[in-house]
Amino acid sequence: MRVLIVEDEPRLAENIARTLRETAGYAVDVAADGQEGLFLAESNAYDAILLDLMLPKLDGMQVLKRIRESGQHTPVLVLTARDDKESVVALLNAGADDYLTKPFDLGELLARAKALIRRGKGQPSPVLNIGDLQLNTVDRTVQRAGRPITLTAMEYRVLEYLAHRPRAVVSKTELLEHLYDYNWEKFSNVIEVYISGLRRKLDAGSQQPLIRTLRGQGYVLQG
Amino acid sequence: MRDSIQRRLITTMVLFQSLLTIGLVLVGVSDTFWRLLSTLDTSMQAHAMSVAALVRYTEDATGNVYFDNTLLPSSIDPNHPDLFAVWADRSGLIAHSENWPKELEIPSGPDHHWNFDWNNVPYHALRATHVPILDREEGKAFRPQTLTIFYAAPTIRLRMQVRRAGAFIALAGLLLLGITVLLALRGIRRDLRPLQNLAQQAERVSAQNWELRLPEEVSQVEELRPVAQSMKQMLERLQRSFEQQRQFLGNAAHELKTPVAVLKSTLQSLVQRERTSEEYRAGIEGGLEDLERLEQLLQWMLRLARAEQWAHGALRRDLDVIDINATCEEAIERMRSLAQSRKTSIRLSTNGPVPFRADPEDLQLVWANLLENAVRYSPEGSTVEVAVMRNHGGPAQVTFQDHGPGIPPQDLPHIFARFYRGDRSRTRATGGFGLGLAIAKALVEAYGGTIAAESQVGRGTRMTVELPVSSRN
Known part of the structure; x- marks a missing residue:
């Protein structure tokens, strides 16, 4: 944010x-x-x-x-x-x-x-549920199917933003704009690093991937 | 004991009327007494004459007399018999009433009236001498005798009548007094009712409701009108200064919120998580800076409050005569470093010393506040011109002219108001609390002077202070 x-x-x-x-x-x-x-x-x-x-x-x-x-x-x-x-x-x-x-x-x-x-962003509750993913914005914790997941600060920020806009396509630029202050251009190629880190942690032991990549458009968080 | 107009009026009235009644009783009693006494005298004289008429000469030629008591006149007071005695000059005591006391001392000398008491009965008496005998037969060859008559009538009835008359007058007086007091009490109560109404209305006045409604009857009473008027004016004055204070308090509270918010956020963000000792040190230093600003604002507010208090007549009178020029030089010296940092210069011109009775600190503060504004708004390389002018027969003038951007016309009327800032961008500087000009104005007014601002946007601002330089200075 x-x-x-x-x-x-x-x-x-x-x-x-x-x-x-x-x-x-x-x-x-x-x-x-x-x-x-x-x-x-x-x-x-x-x-x-x-x-x-x-x-x-x-x-x-x-x-x-x-x-x-x-x-x-x-x-x-x-x-x-x-x-x-x-x-x-x-x-x-x-x-x-x-x-x-x-x-x-x-x-x-x-x-x-x-x-x-x-x-x-149309989310009245401080606890966001997307499928079996639960994100608590108050104490900044993440669970998937009841399993706690430990994220780095940056990974959490990326996920939090995506979780506020579930099922919507979020471009890399939008992510950058909302996660960094005015000199965000410098960070343009690190988003992929965070997304892959997130995928690894979230999808471990699960059949269904949570974050999909739409080539040339961006990312979608979907349960 | 509390004093009361009503009580005083009534007391005076009762006292006055009592004296009047006593006077009336005295006059009435003595008048009645003398009138009745003179009536009594007349009747006694008539009775004495009737008694004298009962003295007859005997038929012989001896010239002796006898008393024919078959036709005795009745007593004047039927309940208390009169006393009488008749003497003939040759025959001696001829006759007397049955109850006549022989030992009664009858004063000698010419005819007169007197009073005496006998057997506890008061009497009024008369003695008539040389009373001729009416029964004087013509041709009798003897020397006629004359009579001495003593006649006394009891004055019991008279005294009773006098007492009754006195009692009647006194009673009438008391009754009248009672009626008067009652009427006066009612009258005074009625006349004082507007006063009570006024008091009731005054009780309704409070800091929330300043309006004093004057009852119709109050304005109709001549004595109350000035009281009511001065009450109204007093309330207006009170309300004005109350409003001023309230406004000041509101402004002050409002102004204090920001520095307090800064300090609070500094401390809160410091304790949000564990910090390194460097971070703590930096945080505490920041907090101290915030506090210093808060303290500065408080100092300015107190200074303003003090200056405004002076403006309401509490200015010290034991002041020395100083030269206005000297205070200007001092203020310019104080602003020197600010002017240098902003690459502006300050020029002072004067037409001679201007003596003025004042505390030099006060004047320096005024000049410094005006100068600081002028310097802050001056473009680099420009000059702020300070001129001290002594006018013969008029007030001394001190002007500050800058060549800054000027003050927009919509801000100009408000610049001396407390906490007024045309633009917030100058807040951070000292005096940038919007109090500097308000303090200057309050101080100048405390010395009986005036302060005014003229400004042209793009050309600069001129502040003019006029101070009353009297010949006594």
Whole structure:
């Protein structure tokens, strides 16, 4: 998963980014002002955007409106110091999916971000079941037919993304875009390595392969 | 004991009316007494004459007299017989009433009236001398005699009548007093009701509801109108400063949220997992930095609160006279390194020393805040011009002119408001909490001055401070 943080307090942005990377294994981009945030949001595919409201150059409300005007469905979690009814209503009406008031708890932020990403992909439950594969996004564990499977961090991230979009064809580029931050091109040929690692671990002792490769198109996770 | 207008009014009224009643009783009693006494005198005189008329000469020529007591007049007071005695100048005591005490001392001398008590009965008495005998037969050859008459009537009835009259007046007075007090009490209560209504309305006033509804009757009472008016004005003033405080508190709480959020996230991300000691050290250092910013914001807020308190009249009066130029130089010195880092210069021009009574720290803070803004917004290589002008007969002027991007017209009216920032990008700098200009304004106003901003987008901004330089300075 890849998340954009638009926040002008550098240390706050850094702390959020660190939490998302370390505890959720997400790829994170940080923008320090509204203009940069809008540019990144429009030029990359994010699974969620965390948006501060008080921003230099272009304030958060404007960023939010412009993102929605451009037709993007990316879930937006707004970070605000104001929690009065009017501003919350204005936020939600402008297209925000959720909000958190400062000072917030990083654990809560993470939980809300995960929930937003799940719902954005049509998956209401934090435990994803594809055939006999079970993926728990809360404690990041994987089982197949009741057998626990140990994955590397990168393998888990690839599988998690695929599991959020079961039966859909996911291209290598899409995977790269959603698993790495802005300099993802460097990693273009490592995806195959992770996919083969995943196949080996998931299909061990099983007749049916979980991940299929559609040549020239991408990968499909199917039970 | 608590004082009460009602009690005081009633006490005064009772006291006054009691005195009046006592006076009336005294006057009434003495008037009645003298009137009755004079009536009594008249009757006694008539009775005395009737008694005198009963004295007759004997038929012979001796000129002796006798008393014909067949026609004695009845007593003036039927219950208490009168006393009388008649003497003829030659024959001596001729007659007296049965109850006449012989030992009674009758004063000699000319005719007069007096009072005495006999057997515990009060009497009023008269003595008439040289009373001629009416039965004077013509042609009798003897020298006529004259009579001395003593006549006394008991004054028991008179005294009773006087007492009754006094009691009647006193009773009437008391009754009147009672009625007056009752009416006055009702009247005062009715007149004070608007006051109570006003108090009730005042009780409804609270921080949530500032409106003081003035009852119709209050505005109709001349004495209450000014009270109600000043209450209304007081409430308006209170509400304004309350609103200001509330707004300040709201702003402050809002401003504190971000630094607190930063600090909290720093510490939380530090304890999310086991870290190396380098990571812990870096995290703690970051947390300390966050704290420092928080502390700075608090300091600015306190400084503003203090300046605003001064602006409400608590400014110290024991201040020395200083030169405004010196404080400007000091402030420019403070901003020197910032200006150098931004490659801008600061130029000070003046038309002479401007003495002013102030704490130099306050003025330096004002100038430093204005200068910092000017320097931060100045393009590289430009100059910020500071001018100190002393005008004869007018206020001293200190202006700060920069050649920066200017302030957009929609922001210009708000720049002195607390926590106002046209653009968040300058938040990170000192004073970038949106408090610098608010503090400058509060301080300038504490010294009775004014501060104003003019700006042209693309050309620059000019801040003008005017301070009242009085001749006493």
